Structure formats: C-alpha cells, structure tokens
Amino acid sequence: MGAGANLPFRRNERPEAMSDEAPEQSARRLGQTSDGRASSMRRATLATITILFWLVPNAFAADADIGAEGATGPRGEYALDLGEARVAAELLVDATSVAAGDRVRVGVLFALDPGWHIYWRNPGDSGRATELTWRISDAEIGPTQWPAPGVFREADGMLTVFGYEDDVLLASDAVVSEDAQGTWRIEVDTDFVACRTICIPGRIRLSRKVPVTLRSTRPPHSIRDRFDLAASRLPRTPEWLDVVVEARASHGAADAGDDIAVVLEVVSCVDDDDDCRPWTLDANYADQAFVPEVATNLGLSALGLSHPPTAPTKGARGFSLVIAAHAFEDEPHIDQQRLRGVVPLARADGTAYLAVNIPITHTPNTAGGADGAAFEVIAALPSPPRDADLPAGAATSMGANAPSLGMALVLGLLGGLILNLMPCVLPVLAIKVFGIANLAQAERSHIVQHGFAYLAGVLASMATLAAVVVALRAAGTSVGWGFQLQNPVFLAAVCTILVVFSMNLFGVFEITLQPSGPELGPSMGPGSPARSFFEGTLAVVLATPCTAPFLGTAVGFAFAGSGAVIFAVFMSIGVGLAAPYLLVTLVPGWARFVPRPGAWMLRVREALGFSLLATVVWLAWVAGRAIGVDAQGLLLAHLVAIAFLVWIFGTAQAAARPITARVVAAGALAFVVVSLASLPLVPAPRDASPNSEASPDGIEWLTFDPSAIGRERAAGRPVFVDFTADWCITCKVNELVVLSDEAVRDELARWNFATFKADWTLRDDEIARELAKWGRAGVPIYLVYPADLGQEPKLLPELLTLDATLEALRVAGRAGGV
Template sequence: MGGFRKWAVYLVALAGFTAASASAVPVQTEHTVSQLVAEGPAVPGQPLWVALDQKLQDGWHTYWINPGDSGLPTEVNWTLPAGWKAGPLNFPAPHRFTTGPLVNYGYEKATRVLARLDVPADAKPGSTVTLTAAANWLICADVCVPEDATLTLDVPVTAGGTPDPAVAPMFAEARAALPVPSPYAASVSATKAAVTVRLAAPGLTADQVKDAYFFAENPDLVEAGAPQQLAVTRDGLTLTLKPTGRATPGPVNGILEVTELVNGQPTTQALAIAIPADGVGAAPAGGGMSADTGNAPVLPLWQAVLFACLGGMVLNLMPCVFPVLSMKAMALVRHQGAHARLHGLVYTAGVLACFAAIAIVLMALRAGGQEIGWGFQLQSPLVVAVLAYVMLLLGLSMSGVFTVGDQFMGVGQGLTQGDGYAGSFFTGVLASVVATPCTAPFMGAAVGYALVQPWYVALAVFLALGFGMALPFLALACSPWLLRHLPKPGAWMERLKQVLAFPLYGSAAWLVWVFAVQVGAPGMTGILVGLVLVGFAAWLYGVTHYAEGWGRRGGALAALAALALAVAAVVPQAVGNAAPAADGKAVAMTDGFEAFSPATLEKLRADGRPVLVDFTAAWCITCLVNERVALSSDTVHQALKSHNVALLKGDWTNRDAEITRVLQAHGRSGVPLYLFYRPGQAEPDVWPQILTESQVLEAVGTLPKQSASAR
C-alpha cells in the first residue's frame, strides 16, 4: 500500500475511536491501531470491564485462541495497581480464513477483546489509576508480521458510577460478538480416525440446519484444515472431525457455530461448548493407535470407587506385595483386643497416606505436562535402587544380622518406643510403594477414570484403592474371633521370621534386575557396590548396637555413613539415565516379540496380519507373571505361529510418552495392557490384565490358520 493511502487508513481508524476514551492514547503499529477502552469509572469492590480495541489494515487479520493451521493468538500482560486483578481474555467468535489447504481462525478489519478487572474494595474515590497492558499479536496477509504495543489507560475512581454512555454501544457490540452458552448438552468421543462432537438438540431438523462448524480451543484436538462432516438426526446434530493424534484426555472447550434458516434467512449463532473430562470419550490416540468409548468407558463415580476398592483388595494377593505383608503376619500374634485394633488402624493410615501422596504427586506432574501413569515412581532408577536397599535391609533384619528395638514390628520400628505403632504405619507405607508395580483386576478402569477427573474425584478413587488394600489386615485386626484363632506365640515365630527373609532377598534381586534394565549393564557397578555397603552397614549396626557409650553411637553413625555412600554410589547412573536403545530392544524382542512402534503396527495391519501388542515393564510383576504363565508356553507359541500372529512389545520400564498416550487412549493408567488386532477389525480386542494360557488360546483359535508365507 502506498504511503499516502496507508496514512489515510490510519487517520480513519483513529477517528473511529470514541471521544470518551481520550484519556487512553491510541498506539499505531505498522498494520494496526490499538487502544484500551474502559466501560466506565472504577468503583471500589466492583468489576470494571476493559476492551482491547484494535483496527486492522484492510486485507490483514489477527488470530483467535486457537489460530488454526498457523498463526499465534493475541496475548496481553497486565501491569495493574496494587490489589487489582485481571481475569482471562474474552475473545469474540472467530472467522475462518482459507489459504490453499490451510484454515486459520481469527479476525479482520477490527476486533475487541474484553477483560474483566476486579477493583479492590480499598480503592480511593477521587484518585486516578493507570492501567498498563503489554499486548502482542501476529497480523498476517500474504506475509505475517509480529506486532506489539504497550497500552495505557487512566481511569478515575469514584464512589459510585454507571457505564459511560459514549462507549455503551461499543461494549454492547463486543458482547454480542461473544459466543453464548449452549442451551443443549454436548459430548465428545474419539477414535483413531475421527473425533465426534454431538449436540443433543432434538428440536433441530435437517431442513433448518444448513451448516455447522466446531472451533476447538485446543489446537491439538482436531485438524483445522480438514472438512467437518455434518449429520442431523432426530436426536440432534453430529460433527465428525479429523484428529491430529496429539491430544490427551481432558476437558474439551470450543465454539460450535450453527447456521439455521429463520424465516427463510440464514442466521448464524456461536455456541460456547464446555465438556468436562468425564463427558469425553477416549482422547485421540497418539502414534497411530486407536481407541473409542467402547474401550475406555466413562464410569460413574460410585462404580470407579467400588472398582478401586476391589482392585486394592486383590493387590494383597500379588507377589510384589507379599514380602512386605509377610512381616506383619506375626505382628498380631502378640496383640489382642484394642491393642490389635489400633495397629490395624495405624497400618491403614499408613496405606492411605502413601496412596494420597502418590496421587497428589502423580496429578501434579501430569498437570505440569508429564505423560506418566500408575507405577511412575518405579520408572526412576534411583527409587528402584533405594527400594532394593530397603528390601535387603529388611531381609537382613529378619535373618538376625541386626535388630531394631526389642520386638520386630516391621520397617519404621526404630522411629517409636513401646507399642511400636510407627512400625505399623511405615509398614503400610512400604506395602503401598511396592504395590504400585502391580495391576489387579478392576484397577485399570478405576485408575484410568481417576486420571481424567478433577483432583478431588481422583483423590477419592486413589484413597478407595488404598482402603481396599488395607481392608483385609484391618478386618483381621478388628475381629476378636479371627484373632483368637491365630497361632499362639512360640519358638516357631523366630524360625518363620528367618524363612520369610528370603522373599525379601528375592525382591531385592528382582529390583536389581529392574535397575539393570533401566540403566544398562554398565550402570550395574554402582548398585552392586551399594548392596555391599548396605550389608556392611547392617552388620556394623548389629555388632555395635549393644556396645556402651561412644561405641554404640559411633557404630550407628558409621552405619548411616555407609548407607549414605550406598545411595551416592547409584546416583550417577540413576539420575537422568536410561538404558541404551540396544538394551531396550533386546528386552522387547524376547520370545519372538519385536519392539513396538506405530509405524510397525500400521505396516503389519496393512499386510493383513493379526497383531498382539504387549505393553509391559520390567518392574511390573503382573506383566512378568502373565508372560511366564500365559504367553511363554510351547503351545501358545505354536498357536501364534500357526495363525501368523505378529508380536509387538511396548517396553514402559523407562518413561515413554508415546506408550503413555496409548494407555490413556484405552482408559488405562499403567501396564499391563494387551491389544489384539484382528484383520479387518478397526478396533483391537482388549485382553484381561490377568491372563491365562486358555484365554490366549481361545482368542487366537478364532482366527483362520495362515502359513508363514502369508507375511
């Protein structure tokens, strides 16, 4: 545009600002004239609405919250007087701009973005305050230019006041451009191929509705440039959209633009849609995996809590929990009546405290963008190493190498005197920590539901899981009849205690193996040295525990120093370290499995082969038991081979955001997850979390037999 014409446009734009906003100086940038406008004076304790009023050069446009296929949204950073607060920006409904295959969302010619400012109750009438907004935006035509401006507005503070009549039409127009809350209920579901938005509007007919378009606030939800297919039925309207494959479960917000015929004339209305996480089906699966609401049902809260409680009870039967619970097997033999009930309640408190802590950390990390799930702490090599040390210490204690206190009450005994209630509490904590590698029946749906709910709902589900885990021991402690039928104390207790040390040694060995898988063979030196130091600390504490004076204190201090050195020995390999790619593939490709990748899965399915995908982790004992019991026999191998089933394994031992998204897409928060893709079937069969050989053979047996040459 020539210089004269350009300046003429700006003069017209400046003339378009209202005289009432004279105290706010318009700021001119290359393609925009911007100004702050207040709806009236500031009144103490009442909200004040302010508009960012922008006039755009002809042929140029700015962008909405979601800019579409390209662009950046307008942003405002406020500098306000003390006590003032700014709410979120309220954008008008956007327009669509098409450039070749790209679709963008935004505004042309002019736009007004509203913001609510909360005026503090102690603002002084008669004073004048200065509001400052640092605004930045991207404005585009054939080229895009980032622009910014620092805008100021002087606002008088009065004891009472009404909106300025000079700017009332402008604010009325700005509010009329905002989307209105939808009068109809909306829902969303998703598969690999489509995101479906449904509006329950039985009053609408196909003759009335001429067009509809959904502007999603989240740019990762759907492809802006893809067509949106409209269907109108007697129950309402449905839009079928193309997913990006990048979205994660969560609320869905946006604007549904509906064009209706009213008296023969098309009328467009922008409806604000806000769908909470519990109204959303499975989010689009990342990396080529697929999901729908059939695989990830939305549970009612009562059912999720019930499933969590049942799953927690079943956790007590898992081999990863038994070594710790075995330490409590003898505790109630020494106690009766109220004393035993108190130990049961304290143990339950320890379990609940640990589950609450795990839930809070898990939700906080996920809110911060971390793609993690159930058992996330065992994806940290440092946590695995420390747990291996704890298991070894407990085993050495039960073998008599050292004794903490006069009676054995489990981990934490040394933190208390007399009754040893801290021992019961910390035994509950430790049992909860080592239970997280396990996934029991009912747990998958419950925990998957919890992780897409508000924090208070998620916390309730996790506490129900913990209560279910503690319930059998609590019931035993509170039942006089059961306590009377427990074996009487005797010499057998010492021998049993020594026998029960060996499951703890086995758990320590298993954790060392997990550590090796996570950091690779070269990182094993640190944890092996650490185990020697832990053994030395236990022996040193044992031989000096009954010494006098400085001998006893010196032994304890030296033992603590050895434990500190044991932790330090694994830190270089554990912190920020992961197994080399070669090691990970070696694990994933055992027993005929190939390493999972979306591309490999899609290629195998395109070839018409059935595919079994096993999502597992080295620290998941449920996974390892399933692989040993249900997937490793010669009979199963022969059945899989005769039906030409391709085998893929997704190794979640270390954090993997892609696998996390697949788990979430199927309503799961942790492993194991078994997906069985049949040829010609869009969605996979989801196998149970506890597998048997007969279940695998039955599922595979329904396939037609193929020869290996069919590959």
Template structure:
C-alpha cells in the same frame, strides 16, 4: 459486529504507526504475544519428517487466536521460505479457549502454546548440507480493549545429519503434541432444524465428558456466541448449537472436553439420536464448575478398592504382609493397640497412594508421558528401594534391630504407630508394580477424571490394600483367630527374610535393566556397603555403644548412591526382542494391519509381576508359540520398563495408564482387548 469493527478501527487509528508500517513498528517495540521458532532436531536425516514449533507466549492479559478465531481477530498466518526440496505441511493447532467480549465470541489462547508443522526433508539431501528454515509470521495480539497486528520473521538453521533427537527435545515436543487434538476415527453426524444444529459425535459411554464445547473450523456457519448444550445418548455425545443459515455440506470442527482435551471432528448430514442425559458445557452460561461424579463413578471407585484388596495376593506385596502379621501377633489381645496400629498402617498406605497419584497427575499435566508405577522407571528410585529392602532383610535375619520392626521388642505406643505408618508407606510403594485385575479400568479412568475425583480413586486403591488388616483389627472374631505370640514368631521372622532377599535381588536386576552394567555395579556396591554398615550397627547395639553416626552414614550412603546413579550417563541394558516377536512400533503395526495380518500385541515391564506371570504361564509356552506360528500370527512386544512416551500415548488410547495390556488384531478387524490374567487356551483360541 459493527460495534467491534468500530472499536477495532479506533484502535488502528490510535496505533497509526502500526497500521502504516507494521513491520517497522514491531521491530521497534516488544511484542504482546512473543513468537519464536523451535525444531525437534537440528540434524535431520535425509527423508526425515521434522516437527517445527511456532511458539507463542502472550503477556498477561493478552491473547492470540485459533485457526478459526470466531467473531473477531485473525489467526496465525505463515509464509514459508524453504530450501529447495523441503516442504511444509498443515498447521496443527492446540485446543483453544473461549472468550466473550461485548457479546462477541473469540477462540483464543492466553497461555504459552505452540503451533506444530511437519517439515519434509528431501531424500536426496546430502549429509552436512545446510537447510535453513525461515518463515514470516503474522497474527493478532489482543487484550479485552485493544487489538494490535504483529509480525515476525523466524528462522532456525539445520544441517543434514543423523536425525537423532535428544531426550529433552523429545520431551518438550511431546508436551506440545499432547495439547493438539487427536483425530476421531469415525465420522460424526449432524442435523439442522431451522436455526438449531445438533452434532452427534461417537463417544464411548464409559468415557468421561464434562465442560464440553464444539469449535467449528468451518467458517461462517455457526453463531459462535450462542449458548451450546450437550447430552449423552449411549455411545454418542450430542452437542447442540445455533447456525446462521441452512447448510448441507461437511462440517469440520474440534470437540473440547474435560480439561482441555480435544478431538478433531468431521461431521456429515445424518440422523441424530434423541433423549439422553445432560452434560455440562464450557463458556458463558455454563453450570458452575463443580466436580460432580460422572455416571458410573461409584463403580470405578469400587474397582479401585477391589483392585487394592486383590493386591494383597500379589507376590510383590507378600513380604510386607509378613511384617504386618508379626506386628499383629505381638499385640496379642490388646484391642486398642491393634486398632491404632491398623489405622496408622492404613494412613501410611493412603497417604503414599495419594502422593504417588498426585505426582503422576502433576507430571502428566506438565506434559510428561507417565503412567502408574512410573517411579519404578527411575534408576535412582529403584536403587533407594533396593537399599531399603536390603536393610529390611538384614533386620529380619537379626543383623541389627529397629524398634517397630524387631520381633522380640515390646513396641512403645509411639514407636508402634510410627512403624505401622512407614510399613504402610512401604507396602504402597512396592505394590505399584502389581497391576492386578480391576485396577486397569480404575487407573485409566483416574487419568480422565478431574483432579479431586482422580485422587479419590488413588485413595480407594490404598483403602483396599489396607482392608484385610483393618478387618482383623476391628472385628474381634477375626482377631481371635490370630496365633498367640511365641517362639514361632522368631522363626517366622527369619523365614520372611527369604522373600525380602529375593525382592532385593529382583530390584538389583531391575537396576541393571534400567541402567545397564554401570548401574548394576553402583547398586551392588551400595548394597554391599549398606550390609557392612548394618553389621557394624548391630555390633554397636549389642555392645551398648553409641551408633548415631552409623545411622547417619547409612542415609549418606543411600543418598550418595542415588545421586551417582542419577547423574552418570548410563546406557540401558540392550533389549533384544524375544524369539518370534518384534518390538513395538506403531507405524509397523499399522502396516501389518493394512496388509490384513493377525497381530498379538502385548505391553510388559520388568517390574510388572502380573506381566511376568502371564508370560511364563501363557505367552512363552510352546503350545502358544506353535499355534501362533501355524496361524501366521505376528507377535509384537512393547517394553515399558523404561519410560516410553510412545507406549504411554498408545496405552492411553485404550484407557490404560500402566501395564499389562494385551491386544489382538484379527485380519482386517478392530482390536480386541484380552483379559489381564491369560491362559494358554485364551491365546490359542485366537488362532481358530
């Protein structure tokens, strides 16, 4: 410590102007860690709780400090100057990093981050009243060689108003909130033996834990630079470190794990379980950062393959299977062509699943709250799918022909592979709304796994979806059972136009749900124009006339329609709660639970076929409604048709990245997760 103090004193001497007059120096020179203030809304309503962000942006090579800076440094200090009646809460800090300099451990931030503070607006504030928030901030900006104290006076004007928050402001603050640790709902236990301390933290055995580190918020207790170790014992994660001296009070801290995720921990003295399996830790002396599959990863991967296999039974995938059945039937006994076709189809599915999974992981890493099938929450994407399904329907009816889909054409080798690949792409895209059994655990785990392993889960899903056709192509006994080409193929093709047309209508309805009446008009008009253009294309094909301009026009129509529906400000269709139910609100849910009332909470979406089947077969049945009413059950519905960060965050609490999710909260009891395939008996049994 003496070495660091001497170095700090020398730094202060060299920067005497800073020490003599810090404020003047800071105003005269640019900050090494730039501070600014942001607020979630500038028109708070009376009685609102408004989140204020102190945004810190270090220059490359510089850093600032967590609440407990470690062996050196000083944390952010705030001195508020608030209007009468306005109060500021505690500072909520994001999960920090570790940095060892000359043997001293520091808890730091090297990337742009935000400290969050909730500011309470008085209930008697008058609309139109000005409320200027002002704060004097002080912090240390350090590099590996020098530390400089920095200050800033930050202010933001607010006017009492409606309390509305724009989508951009909500998304920005949601991203900052996602970097803040969440409180652990149970107390941890610690045990000290001499200089060694072990902290047992409640942590489900099914959840992944890697690159663990415990940051003590209780100061002057830990030897921060001492190595830490971690192990798993059942539903406990035990972190071991070193203390400076004996301690018998309460310990507050932060458990960092995986990729900068964090839990707020409060530990009391108690017994710590022994044994267990070692877990990698963060910081100096930690194992190399290799992505090793956690315990149970093989089962998770198996669930993803099995989930993909079962997707073939879902109604949203059935029309695509019809296309593949036609393709295989046309090949007859050509074993080589069948295998090439199946491989191309599989590659198309797996590549699409990897792209969708990669986009989802990238958006979540950037702070977006998205889940599986997120693309079906975007009206522009749904519109493109609608137009594609309209085109496929027109092709199956015979309005026009496309090499690779047409049933009467002998595909060339190149055309066949291309057609199979894009059929696989289509199958993967339309299959995502169907979250069948076994997929929930796999998709939820994928969001907690390292990127490489998460992508492997998505690839496993694609492999499962393609397995039936791989089996038919590579197992001669199965392929021999396929019917021979004949007139039945033409009729089958025409019948397959029916489910494709129904799929198109479903997508048009979903466009209305996402984008309201204006979106419905845009989607309907675009579909009609596409049909007219395809009819013209078919006429030119029959006449032998050039038709490249028609194909180009089709692409132009689709792109223009997507751009229009993406740019126009559209109000979504009003979502009224079902009779006897209320819309999801976490605060309302907590109130009902505190009152000891039973609650059935389910999350659904208009694009989720499994959800709709469960609602029709079990939830919306008269028997269920009568049983719930007699038992005083409150039914709460979370509609995930449009992207909703509140729902995404709540789903993540239960390890889910998409819908459906069914929860039952008994009176004065913990949540029970219900099966993904429901029956009336399952639900009525909750009331007994």
C-alpha cells in the same frame, strides 16, 4: 475468539504488536478463574504438587532428548501420537532475496492436527509457552509478535489455557546486516508443547538460505498473505485503535486472600467524528473477555459488563468490563500495578484485539461513593460449558464401555483388595499379620491404632503418587501406573530401604527405645504405630509393579480424567489395599485366625527378611536391564556396603554403646545420600532396531511400531501385541504361565501371527499414548488384531489364562490369516 479481519486503517504504519519483552513465563500458570478463592486454592495446590514432583529424582531425565530435528531444511514435523506427527512447522521469510540493511519479516508457521493446540506467551493454568530461538549471525531479530490467542479448557474444564489451534504464524522483524553478502542463512529452534487430551513436548529445528542481492524481491502472494493474516491478529495499542482506556480498582490495597474489583473502561470516538464506529466487546464467555498477558500476584478473571463509562465528548461511546482480582499475596499498593492483557473487540467492519498495558488507578472512597456503581456487574458473562472445547473423537478406545466415576471407584477398591494377593504386596501383608501376633498381649485400642496408622501410610503414599502424576502430566509428560519404576534412581533407593528393613527382620538391629540402643524417635519402636505407617508406605511402593483384575480399568479411567479424578481413584485403591489388615485390627473375631505368638515367630520373621531380599534381587535385575551390567555391579556393591554399615550399627546397639550407634547411623545416612548421587544410574541407550529379538518364551518378537501393525494386517497377517515391562511382576507371571506355553506358540505359528512387544521398562511416550488409547495407564495389556482391517481388535484381561488366550488367537486367525 476468531481470527480478526484486515482492518481498513493505518495499513502503512508498522504495528506495535504484543512482543516478547516480558520475562520468561514459567511452565505452569496460576490463578485465572472466575472465583478468586478457588484461584487461591488452586495456586496453593499446584505449588504443593510442584514441590512433590521434585521429590522424584531425575523425573525429567528422559526429557533431555526429545528428538529435535536437525537443521536440514525449512520444514519439520514432531509431537508424535499414535505414529502420526501432530505438529508441522515451516520457516517462512517475507522475501525470496534480501538486500543488505533491509528489514524483512521472518517467522515459523505451525500447522496442527484438528483438536490439538500449542500455547501462547502466557499459557494459562497449565502448559508451557512456545519458544523460538533464532540463530542468525548477520541480522538483528526483533521480539516475537504474538497473535491474539484462543481460549481452551483442559481437564474437564478445570483449567483454562491460552494458545492456538489449526495454524499460527509467530513472526519477528529481522534487519539484515549492512555487511551481509552471498547467502543469508537463517536457523531457528522451536520448543513447544502440543495438547489434546494428552500433552506432548516437541522441538523442531528449521533452516533456510536466502540469497543476498542488491534489492529485495517479494515472495509469492501465499507467503505475504500468511504474514498479513498474522499481522491482522496482533493485539493493537489503544492509540492504534483510536480508543482511550482506563483501569480503576475498587480498593487501593489488599491482603492475601482478598477479592477486589477492577473496571476497565474502553471509550471510542472521543474526537466526535460523525463517521466513527465504536468498538464493542467481542466475547461469548467470561474467560474470553480478558486474557492476562502475564501471571502476577493478582489473579484476574472477567465477570461481565458494568454501566457505560462517562463519555468525555458528545459522540464518544464505550463499555466498562469488570474484572475480578484475587490477591495471592499482600498487595499494599494496587495503584502501582499495571493491567496487562488482551481484550477482543468488534464493530461493523471487522474485529480487532486491544493490547492493554496501563496503570491501575484508585481514588479513595470511590467504591462506596458516587462511583460505586462502576464496579457493579449489570450484564454477567456466562462461564463456558465444561466440554466446550472437547475435540471430536477425543474419547479413548474404551468408548461407550468407559466406566462412570462411581464404577471406577468400585473397581479401584476391588483392585486394591486383590493386590494384597499379588507377589508384590504379599510379603508386606505377611509382616503385618506377624505384627498382630506380636501384639497379642497389647490393649485392643493399641492394635486399632496400628490398623489406622497402616491405612494412613497407604493413603498418604497414594496421595503423593497422585500428586506427582498430576504434576508430571500438567508439564506435558506421559506417565502411567508404575512409572516411578522406570527411574533407576528410584529403584536404587527402594533397594536400599528394603536391605535395611530386611536386616531388621534378621535381628541385626532393632528400632527401639530401650537404654541399650540409640533413640531413633519416640514413635518408631517395634510396637509403635509409626512402624505401621512406614509399612503402609512400603506396601504402596511394592504394589505399583503389579496389576490385578479391575485395577487396569480403574487406573486407565483415572489417568484419562482430571486431577480430582486421579486423586479419588488412587484413594479408592489405597483403601482396598489397606482394608484386609485394617479389618483384622477392627473386627475382634478375625484376630482368632492369627496364630498364637511363640518361638515360631522368630523363624517367620527371618523368612520374611529373605522375601524382602528376593525383592531386592528382582529390583536390582530390573535396574541392571536399564543401566547395564557395570552399573548394576556398582549398585550391588552399594547395597553390600549398606548392609555392612547396618551390621556395625547393630553391633554397637547390642553392646549398649548408643553414642557409637548414633555416629554410625549418621555416617550410614550420609553414605547413602552420597552413594546414590554418585552411582551411574543413567539408562543405557535403547536399541531402536525394528528387527525381531530372541525371547525365552520361544516367540519371535518385533519391536513395537503402531504403523507396522496396519501394514502387517494389510498383508493378511493377524497381529498379537504384548505391552510389558521388566519391573511388571504380573507381566512376568503371564509370560511364564501362558505365553511360554507350547500351545500358544503353535497357535501363533499356525495362523502366521505378527508378534509385537511394547517394552515399557524405560519411559516411552509412544507406548504411554498407545496405552491411553485403550483406556489403560499401565502394563500389562494384550491386544489381538484380526487380519481383516474392518474388524476391531480384542483386548485380553490383565491376568491371562491359557484357554482364553488360545481362543482369542483362533478367532483372530480364522478372521483372515494366511
């Protein structure tokens, strides 16, 4: 829908524009699809994802400070992407001076980079409505006047959203107080989400001072033209456009899941004026024909045109738009609903937007009687192409080398397999192999059950992780592989679980159904498949700090795709992760490679307990890097207290005192909840200084700055960038084995490399966007830039080798070092 032309009628009337009088909209919108049933499934899916999202503690804690600019002037920029501001905002006033008691237009002009958009009052299937918060003490501010939105398609066409691209002015009428004098100060906070292939939340604070004089003076023509253009795009009431509108439903009631039809009749020229020019529908695609103003329990989506409505007069002309309505809930009274939305119109002298806000009527038996044809679609509107709004250059730097979905699934499977050899997952896999030896005398069917239970635990955890990723991304949060380890609360919770599990391996207590111990449930015995399910979940939790060959490409492809692609790739990784243990339980011949049970098993079990405690030490160190030494000390005290409570529980269990053991278990669980809620697990402020920092590897690292990379190359220096995190074991292995090698340091010094470290230990949207640019969703990645700006940088593999790293540095150095 393009911008409307200025209409040559009623210019002196104040427009009755669509305004902010509706309740505040939620951050996600459900239900505008061409298929009612699909809409219902989407609503259920998104609701489930929302619930799963809240299972991640403080997942939005980092969003509390998104860098709102101070009220320093009338202009501001935000939504940083690749070092560039994608959204600029300016506070405009339709006067250079105002008089007390006058009405004046004020507004915020948003200017967006090509391909980016912000959201309308109803954002649609995703996103968040743009908000303006005015702070003017000596004036009354009217509601926001929303120009008609454009329609955009996100996530490969799966989501339809409503908003604005290029530029838009969101204006309001302000009435200056009768007591105003001196200077009229205006302040406004803008809160928005800007999206292209990624979404970035932004907040800009603007201010302006306007002199108060005896008489208002007009601003420059450019300012007035801006306000007039915005006014020309406002949806108008039927009275304004001289049309008569009516909405009729095919049914008077609907049960949840039912599909009904609503026909919207728009009739022009009812006064039989010979000079009247009738309005027609101006939409190329179905989702442009009717844009719902609010989300209701009826999912509305236009289908096409029906038979023209009955003309009330000889000269009247009109059209009938059929809208599909899907009931998300029981709706016993369709005729008590209102149809609210925007319909684009056109005629010979210009375009306009019709603001629809009318009751839906229903006459019994009309659907099957003479009026049944009114709901028949005789000219269907086409669905938009899936890539209709894909901006130029939206592809990541993977470019033509980006894998297909099938290849990404294969890479995910291989990456999941290799993860089993990484130090993150190896202890859990060893525990599972130990478990097979322990089940040597069990029936084969029981062993197979353990294999599938482990697979189910892995896949359920991967599905949960994928759902949280989709929810966070839809809410405008940049996430990547291992993102949950950026949350200290999550780290503390995992440490707690690992301490308890290690105490079990040490034999301090047993999860048993024996009379000597408390019943913890019919499915949690040491030989129960439920334990394998839990260990599958644990494997996923511990796997995310690691990466492996093939895994980075697969995960990067997933995070750049739709929600369905994320789920598919995560499931393939899960299958690969669970495959070794599953195959050992399924293939009889493989079991012979497992050692026979014996006394050695007790020693191996205890050794595995120490491996889990080593993981606790590492996670506590990662948490301490984020929250500081004092908070880390409290976390360690919390873990010691947990171990002590588990010891008391085990003592009561061994003494055959089940009631005491149950009381201790309940108390320990309550302590865990209260303690985790009380610990000061808030990330400490990060040092944003660009100065170099000392490093154990002997390299002088500069804090990552995308714009500084270009400056260093322009100065004739090649650049090496290390994307890392404290919780990334693969990163630490690369640093220990390769980057700390003296030969690497010498090569960096020989060619005068500028070295940048992008530390992703804590959430950093700028780093996440840079990772996405290179088709990755997690660390590590390593980039080597030649000094020659005309040459492309080289992306090194996730697992570094000394020879390959040295060769890449030499090639970049010879291309133009100093």
